[in-house]
Amino acid sequence: MKKIFCKMWPVLLLVFSGAMAGQKLPVHTYKLDNGLTLVVSEDHSSPTFGLSIAYHVGFRLEPRGRTGFAHLFEHMMFEGTPNAPKGSFVKIIQGGGGSLNGSTRYDYTNYISTAPVSALEPVLWLEADRMRHLDFSEENLDNQRDVVKEEIRVNVKNKPYGLFFWTDLAALAFNKWENAHDGYGSFVDLDKASIEDVERFHHTYYAPNNAVIAIAGDVDGDTAYKLVNKYFGSIPAAKLPTLPDVSEKPNTKERFEKETDEHAMAPALAIGWKMPGPDSADYYPLAVLGEVLLGGDASLLYQKMVKEKQSMLSISGGMGWPLGDPLTFAGPSLMVAFGIYKPGSSAAQDTSDIQGVIDQLARQGIDPKRLKAVKTKMIADFYKQLASYIDRADYLAITQLLHGDANLVNRYPDLIRKITSKDIQRVAEKYLTVANRSWIDRQVAQQHQEKQP
Amino acid sequence: MKKNRIISMLLSLSLLAAAGNASSTKEKDAPIKGLPAYAQDKPLILPAVVEKKLPNGLTLWLIERPGLPLISMYLAVRGGSASDPENLRGVSDILSSTISAGTRKRTSRQIAEELQALGADISVGIGKDISYIGIDGLSSGTGQLLEILADTARHASFPEDEVKLAIENELQSIIASKSQPSYDLSQVFYTELFGKHPYAFVNPDPKVVARVTPKDLLAVYQQRFRPDQGILVMVGNLPTGKMAGLAEKHFGDWKSSGKKLAAIPPAPATTRQQFLVVDRPKSVQSTIYVGRPMPAAGNPDEFSLKVANTIFGGAFGSRLTQNIREEKGYTYSPHASVSDWAKGGIFSISASVRNEVTAATLTEIFYELDRLATTLPEDEELTRAQRYLKGSFLLSNETSSALASTLTGYWIDGKTPGDLAKYVPGIEKVRKQDVREMGRKYFASRKQAVAISGDAKAIMESLSLFGDIRLAKP
Numbered sequence: 029m030k031k032i033f034c035k036m037w038p039v040l041l042l043v044f045s046g047a048m049a050g051q052k053l054p055v056h057t058y059k060l061d062n063g064l065t066l067v068v069s070e071d072h073s074s075p076t077f078g079l080s081i082a083y084h085v086g087f088r089l090e091p092r093g094r095t096g097f098a099h100l101f102e103h104m105m106f107e108g109t110p111n112a113p114k115g116s117f118v119k120i121i122q123g124g125g126g127s128l129n130g131s132t133r134y135d136y137t138n139y140i141s142t143a144p145v146s147a148l149e150p151v152l153w154l155e156a157d158r159m160r161h162l163d164f165s166e167e168n169l170d171n172q173r174d175v176v177k178e179e180i181r182v183n184v185k186n187k188p189y190g191l192f193f194w195t196d197l198a199a200l201a202f203n204k205w206e207n208a209h210d211g212y213g214s215f216v217d218l219d220k221a222s223i224e225d226v227e228r229f230h231h232t233y234y235a236p237n238n239a240v241i242a243i244a245g246d247v248d249g250d251t252a253y254k255l256v257n258k259y260f261g262s263i264p265a266a267k268l269p270t271l272p273d274v275s276e277k278p279n280t281k282e283r284f285e286k287e288t289d290e291h292a293m294a295p296a297l298a299i300g301w302k303m304p305g306p307d308s309a310d311y312y313p314l315a316v317l318g319e320v321l322l323g324g325d326a327s328l329l330y331q332k333m334v335k336e337k338q339s340m341l342s343i344s345g346g347m348g349w350p351l352g353d354p355l356t357f358a359g360p361s362l363m364v365a366f367g368i369y370k371p372g373s374s375a376a377q378d379t380s381d382i383q384g385v386i387d388q389l390a391r392q393g394i395d396p397k398r399l400k401a402v403k404t405k406m407i408a409d410f411y412k413q414l415a416s417y418i419d420r421a422d423y424l425a426i427t428q429l430l431h432g433d434a435n436l437v438n439r440y441p442d443l444i445r446k447i448t449s450k451d452i453q454r455v456a457e458k459y460l461t462v463a464n465r466s467w468i469d470r471q472v473a474q475q476h477q478e479k480q481p
Numbered sequence: 482m483k484k485n486r487i488i489s490m491l492l493s494l495s496l497l498a499a500a501g502n503a504s505s506t507k508e509k510d511a512p513i514k515g516l517p518a519y520a521q522d523k524p525l526i527l528p529a530v531v532e533k534k535l536p537n538g539l540t541l542w543l544i545e546r547p548g549l550p551l552i553s554m555y556l557a558v559r560g561g562s563a564s565d566p567e568n569l570r571g572v573s574d575i576l577s578s579t580i581s582a583g584t585r586k587r588t589s590r591q592i593a594e595e596l597q598a599l600g601a602d603i604s605v606g607i608g609k610d611i612s613y614i615g616i617d618g619l620s621s622g623t624g625q626l627l628e629i630l631a632d633t634a635r636h637a638s639f640p641e642d643e644v645k646l647a648i649e650n651e652l653q654s655i656i657a658s659k660s661q662p663s664y665d666l667s668q669v670f671y672t673e674l675f676g677k678h679p680y681a682f683v684n685p686d687p688k689v690v691a692r693v694t695p696k697d698l699l700a701v702y703q704q705r706f707r708p709d710q711g712i713l714v715m716v717g718n719l720p721t722g723k724m725a726g727l728a729e730k731h732f733g734d735w736k737s738s739g740k741k742l743a744a745i746p747p748a749p750a751t752t753r754q755q756f757l758v759v760d761r762p763k764s765v766q767s768t769i770y771v772g773r774p775m776p777a778a779g780n781p782d783e784f785s786l787k788v789a790n791t792i793f794g795g796a797f798g799s800r801l802t803q804n805i806r807e808e809k810g811y812t813y814s815p816h817a818s819v820s821d822w823a824k825g826g827i828f829s830i831s832a833s834v835r836n837e838v839t840a841a842t843l844t845e846i847f848y849e850l851d852r853l854a855t856t857l858p859e860d861e862e863l864t865r866a867q868r869y870l871k872g873s874f875l876l877s878n879e880t881s882s883a884l885a886s887t888l889t890g891y892w893i894d895g896k897t898p899g900d901l902a903k904y905v906p907g908i909e910k911v912r913k914q915d916v917r918e919m920g921r922k923y924f925a926s927r928k929q930a931v932a933i934s935g936d937a938k939a940i941m942e943s944l945s946l947f948g949d950i951r952l953a954k955p
Binding site: 071074075076114115123127128145147148149150153154170174182186187246291292334370398401402405409411414415416 | 513514515516517518520522523524525526546548549590594596597598601617618619650653656659660661662764766796797798808810811812813833834835864865868869870871873875878879880881883
């Protein structure tokens with residue numbers, strides 16, 4: 029029951045009615061005896077709350093031979109407990125006027141919800157209840173296995189490009205199984221998942237000392253703390269397994285793969301460069317570099333490839349794209365550039381043109397005015413993301429969980445501001461090289477090619 | 482949302498997953514032991530909207546929101562894709578991608594770079610009855626942002642090379658989108674529902690897109706973008722007096738000229754039951770659309786329809802999700818929605834299911850539709866749907882940009898900021914009988930058209946039990 033960290037500015041809170049005035053978000057952090065960390069950010073501008081509970085387990089920690097299990101498990105968290113039958117969660121949240129979601133990522137799994145503040149207490153009860161135990165039934169598992177398979181059909185198998193720029197690119201670029209395997213999982217592995225696996229996983233990772241809960245909105249820290257302690261305080265801590273070393277060095281030889289797409293009508297290209305984890309001094313410079321190259325219509329690669337050379341129809345990407353951003357990884361990620369290219373162009377030419385832009389940047393550095401504009405945009409985008417309580421709570425939970433410091437959301441603007449042109453040059457030269465590059469040329473299947481005008 | 486015509490069709494990455502569902506009939510709503518009750522609802526705080534009109538007719542709705550250093554602004558005008566000239570159906574698609582691609586004094590690159598330096602994004606959208614330009618950025622740059630907004634709304638120049646590139650990209654993007662199961666299906670479905678009415682139009686014809694000229698774009702743009710049929714909505718961290726002054730400065734001398742846009746006729750209000758299949762060989766899933774035309778915005782059934790649809794299939798906790806996702810595992814994300822526009826509306830259900838259960842899914846959809854029309858919902862279902870809608874209303878107006886978007890939608894539907902106060906009471910007064918009445922009037926299965934995109938070889942036979950199945954092409 030120690031408050032490990034409490035920044036409270038009661039005067040400020042009153043004067044500014046809670047919202048993020050003075051550009052600093054109020055952040056109070058508490059720790060329960062069982063190891064559960066609570067982060068509260070008070071804001072009374074809307075009578076609602078956003079809540080995120082993040083567990084330190086994601087794709088990288090799922091058991092071997094059980095690809096896709098972390099995500100399947102996430103679905104099981106909505107299937108009821110011995111106290112609250114299947115469906116209770118949605119019923120209570122929606123009946124409370126709110127909405128909820130869950131998602132699985134490389135280093136965490138999060139459960140987010142938002143509602144009018146009158147629903148906060150029942151929601152906390154339900155979150156505590158499913159941290160304590162689940163309804164481990166075969167019927168639920170079979171049902172969710174089917175739902176997950178449909179999800180994979182919708183997003184991967186029946187969809188043009190089928191997320192190859194995530195799953196296939198990671199498989200090509202990374203060496204360690206933790207980083208390289210498909211987080212959606214194979215149907216074979218999903219079929220192998222048993223109810224014992226589900227129980228073991230819950231027992232191992234869904235413990236208070238492996239989680240952070242964050243609440244943003246119309247509630248004060250002490251009230252939130254009392255409620256969280258009331259419902260979560262008696263859940264026992266677990267002995268956590270040691271985390272594997274998932275770090276990887278940049279590749280020393282270029283990797284390439286050609287694929288055929290059953291559904292796409294236009295060919296696409298994805299390039300990934302291996303990036304270090306957030307413990308590296310190069311991490312935030314790389315985040316800024318990603319924005320310089322790929323952040324919207326003013327970015328260098330959009331201007332070069334889509335506007336000037338007109339060889340690509342679109343280009344998007346960045347650090348950790350499309351599954352996250354610089355604040356949401358605890359280990360290595362990829363700098364990804366993905367785009368659809370035009371029939372007259374070739375993936376090899378486009379890749380080489382993209383590399384040309386990067387090499388020039390590494391040699392000559394970046395115009396200070398452009399660098400300032402990019403940083404301003406990144407910081408503004410961050411504020412825009414923090415605008416809704418649910419996203420604010422989610423960032424607080426994830427930064428506390430992965431980086432041990434929810435105040436990172438307040439320090440982030442300065443971390444970005446201090447990046448110099450020299451930093452950009454250094455990291456471009458070190459990581460965005462041909463040798464560290466993996467790329468996939470995704471071509472249109474024969475039967476579709478004839479349909480091209 | 483009807484305004485969001487710009488769809489990023491390729492990358493709607495929803496790995497975000499899961500949400501289980503309302504309890505099945507097995508566990509009949511026994512109270513959950515230990516679960517605390519909801520606290521008292523807090524009173525609704527409605528934003529103070531300053532309404533003004535400039536002498537040239539431009540409406541201003543302004544809201545100050547302290548807190549984050551952000552501002553959102555929308556300049557919207559009446560007239561969208563349904564008003565495209567007959568021989569240029571689809572010109573709106575090119576219009577939306579070229580309005581911010583150059584003005585008399587700025588190139589597209591300058592616009593992009595200036596916005597970046599102000600921490601801002603621009604979005605141009607064209608719906609069936611609305612065209613808008615939106616900018617979200619740092620409130621410290623409000624004056625400059627508004628100047629850019631005015632420049633694009635008043636002086637877009639449609640440079641030849643930008644138009645050429647936009648057309649080329651649009652043509653490629655049509656090819657790319659055609660591989661989505663929903664692409665041809667949407668067109669088939671809308672044509673079935675709306676016939677020759679302009680609302681039937683969804684996908685632009687590549688032949689038309691190819692011949693759009695800068696002159697065409699300028700003509701359509703000038704006819705739509707004029708102050709006497711427009712609104713400027715601003716929400717953000719700035720006093721409304723300052724907002725009004727800046728609006729006056731950048732839009733005060735804007736003049737309307739030429740003929741006003743002609744109104745479009747009312748859309749059909751009913752359809753016949755039809756079964757259409759769009760063949761997609763090798764497809765591993767069937768994408769099912771079921772629906773019908775609905776009344777236009779401002780109809781008296783608005784709130785009852787929202788509640789009825791929420792109970793039926795508009796939320797995770799709805800009957801449809803419960804049935805075909807949670808009990809049967811047929812589909813990942815079934816959904817039902819009711820949308821309304823100026824001259825008509827649509828009810829549509831969508832579900833992607835594996836081939837083998839296509840017919841079985843349709844049976845369940847029909848069952849749920851007719852159940853709504855024949856029996857009363859339970860008390861708990863009604864209250865839950867009402868609370869859900871009221872809460873969503875609060876949440877959907879939590880941020881400045883969301884509130885600005887809501888208000889822009891209100892304006893185009895002929896509502897006023899005062900209507901914000903009518904939402905909660907409107908939802909609260911819906912009774913169980915009203916829900917069943919909506920079921921009879923609109924939801925009954927016999928009143929819906931069905932269109933399915935899937936592998937005809939794999940699904941036609943099982944579907945034949947419903948009657949004549951017609952193969953359709955857009």
